[in-house]
Amino acid sequence: ACVERDDFASGTSSKSTKLVHGGVRYLEKAVWELDYNQYNLVREALRERRYFLDTAPHLSSWLPIMIPVKTWWQAPYFWAGTKFYDFLAGSENIESSYFLTRSKALDAFPMLKKENLWGALVYYDGAHNDSRMNISLAMTAALYGATMVNHLEVTSLEKDANGRLCGAQVRDMIDLKNGNSNPDSFSIKAKGIINATGPFTDAIRKMDDQDVQEIVAPSSGVHVILPGYYSPADMGLLDPQTSDGRVIFFLPWQGNTIAGTTDAPCEIEQNPQAGEKEIEWILSEVSHYLNPEINVRRGDVLAAWSGIRPLVRDPKKAKSEGLVRNHLVTTSPSGLLTISGGKWTTYRQMAEEAVDEALKEFPIQTRPVPNPPLVSGVEPYREEMTLDGSCKTHKVRLIGAHGFSKTLYINLVQHFGIETEVAKHLCTSYGDRAWKVASLCEPTERRFPVRGKRISALYPYVDGEIRYAVRHEYAQNVVDFIARRTRLSFLNAQASLEAMPEIIDLMGEELKWSDARKAEEWKDGMTFLGSMGLPKAKMGLTREEVSAGKVGQYVDEEFGMYARHDKPDETLASDSKFAPPQSSSNFSVPEKPVMGVESPANR
Secondary structure (H helix, E strand, O other): OEEOOOOOOOOHHHOOOOEEOOOHHHHHHHHHOOOHHHHHHHHHHHHHHHHHHHHOOOOEEEEEEEEEEOOOOHHHHHHHHHHHHHHHHOOOOOOOOEEEEHHHHHHHOOOEOOOOOOEEEEEEEEEEOHHHHHHHHHHHHHHOOOOEEOOEEEEEEEEOOOOOEEEEEEEEHHHHHOOOOOOOEEEEEOOOEEEOOHHHHHHHHHHHOOOOOOOEEEEEEEEEEEOHHHOOOOOEEEEOOOOOOOOEEEEEEOOEEEEEOOOEEOOOOOOOOOOHHHHHHHHHHHHHHEOOOOOOOHHHOOEEEEEEEEEEOOOOOOOHHHOOOOEEEEEOOOOEEEEEEOOHHHHHHHHHHHHHHHHHHOOOOOOOOOOOOOOOOOOOOOOOOOOOOOOOOOOOOOOOOOOOOOOHHHHHHHHHOOOHHHHHHHHHHHHHHHHHHHHOOOEOOOOOOOEOOEOOOOOOOEHHHHHHHHHHOOOOOHHHHHHHHOOHHHHOHHHHHHHHHHHHHHHHHHHOOOHHHHHHHHHHHHHHHHOOOOOHHHHOOOHHHHHOOHHHOOOHHHHHHOHHHOOOOOOOHHHOOOOOOOOOOOOOOOOOOOOHHHOOOOO
């Protein structure tokens, strides 16, 4: 059995930079510092990157990433680095890195600052939907026979008379949410226990041995989400030298722009929050390489979050950026097998090594799968390879991949009459399971769209996804849905707040929630959105106020600041932007504001 205290991907796994990358910056360190560990990390990651994109083509894709070149001598330096990166990747049927002149770079990334731009290098890495990937892994494992349980907390480990681990005591967290102060608790017997708990690795290790030395060095990584107009839809950007010597990514993601990340030691907590200092630092770095005409505003931050990286501790390194993003497999004397460290790109290799070690340490053995399950959502398809008990995860495609194609969304539009934007979203989130999701959408009783009621006017999430998440993807609470089954809370915290009443009602219908449970869901949802950058002014809103539309109301100050709130007219009152009175005796305020085309604001 695989048990998870909260939800699948509820921690670090859903709070990544959304890249499937070999680590071009690690390659630079490997070369300059002659660090063989860094070099091996890059080679391993590039190999796993290929497997990643092959096994989940609906959830991942290639993304060109631009590195601005400020002086002529940087061009050969970056060119050599990206070409070496291409060489290590081998033949992956992707375009090689290439150089862009200044004018071509500005064509590809119009938002770039023109000053001090000599040209740009473009290389390719992968991008993915991290929490959807995690859910798909859980669902695929269940399809092949694994027992997957979320919202089940391990409270203690059990040992036999010889001091060997033989099971775990667990507690039902959903029972606790339903108001039971003494939730259901029971024991799960096991021949071996694998500890794969990310930042909480040491907490489980201390259940086994209270005096064990900690091996995780937690590091906070903050990201912010900005509107899509901050970046092109098909080009990312890497700033290799920020003001403090680190790197920052600026990437298109789900129609918006993701910027980050920070890298600083932190305390381990279940719901870390992005600090204002870190958010301002990211915005400041972003403004350095964007055109000065683009006003990088704090108010443009739609969401912000902090993820805790479970870096493997090296006592000789003082700063977290000096730690190798590698992984460690270790087994305690009592038989607790721990896999820690690593990153999303190498998740499969980490799992393979952990299982190989488990086969050595535990009295278990693999078994063949003579009759593989039907894995396609649209046709009777089974995996063609022989599942003989050896590791095949580099070839086994995840749920949704088998019937996926880049034109699948057209079939959905024509068959179900759903919006094109919605159809594209369903295909790139569920693959061939998009057919099932679309069939669960409520008819609209309109000519078009025929099916699919949006739960947010700003994003292509529809009601059928709520039903599918509950019935087929283990969604048990509102945060499961807005954060991991969809990415609404990661894209826009306020839009998530506006959608929560309807989501709670629909999930309540599916799961037979009481009014008390719905109230608890509202409270938990608000707490979670607070960790996703929801403005403090919105945190006190009640469900009734949100349903009445108060989330979208502006304060008087904001109404007076922008012309966009004025009624339709040839000349808008807020077009007049003359300066306030000064101390100079020659200055006088005009009796009537200057309006229209002659307004200083328009000039």
